[in-house]
Amino acid sequence: MGDYFGERYRHIFFASWQHFSLVAQCLILATVIAVFIAVLVYRNKSLSGIANSVSAIGLTIPSFALIGLLIVPFGFGVAPAVIVVTFFAALPILRNAIVGLNNIEPSIVESAKGIGMSRLKTLISVELPIAWPVILTGVRVSAQMVMGVAAVVSYALGPGLGGFIFQGLSRLGGANSLESVVTGVAGVVILALILDLILLGIGRLTTPRGIRV
Secondary structure, three states: OHHHHHHHHHHHHHHHHHHHHHHHHHHHHHHHHHHHHHHHHOOOHHHHHHHHHHHHHHOOOOHHHHHHHHHHHHOOOHHHHHHHHHHHHHHHHHHHHHHHHHOOOHHHHHHHHHOOOOHHHHHHHHHHHHHHHHHHHHHHHHHHHHHHHHHHHHHHOOOOOHHHHHHHHHOOOOOOHHHHHHHHHHHHHHHHHHHHHHHHHHHHHHOOHHHOO
16 A cells, blocks of 8 residues: 555645545535525525425435436536536535524514614624524535545546546456555545534634634
8 A cells, every 4th residue: 555655646646636626616616606595595485495405305316327417418527527516515505504594583683674784784794694603514514525426526537536436446356456446535534524624713713703602
């Protein structure tokens, strides 16, 4: 294993950076999309129910099947990888964003309106900051989940550590096949831990002191 890593460490580090970058960028995009949708629907019970149902049903879709379907219109490469990772990342964030916004005490919103805040200002200055810890929990759950999904998208020649896993599995029993799989899996786990620590730090920095747990 040491020899395998020593001969390929540059390639491994580059693939790790690609993997981390793909997940991080898709996570940011998914957070923006999910929070935007949550803001649009959380006050309407019917729309909130539909959004939650879509979130639940979406998580049952096999990522391997979805990437296979997207290869047809988008071909191989980065595009289907970004779509799949962003799609799965947005689902837990959407659910948590709706829950977080719905759990805000109505009296707090009324107080903000009472001092002359507009609907938009109340949302940005009061509601979203209060809901942020719940939203961030969804982001952390998404980060762990899509770190593994990002490995699957290598089937479509997307970037990341999944290439090591698929290469090893394709020649299982051959030279360095096990080392290749172990490298990919271990790398994904390590990156997931690193990203979670980063998100934990972001949460500490961005959560108002008065609502920190």
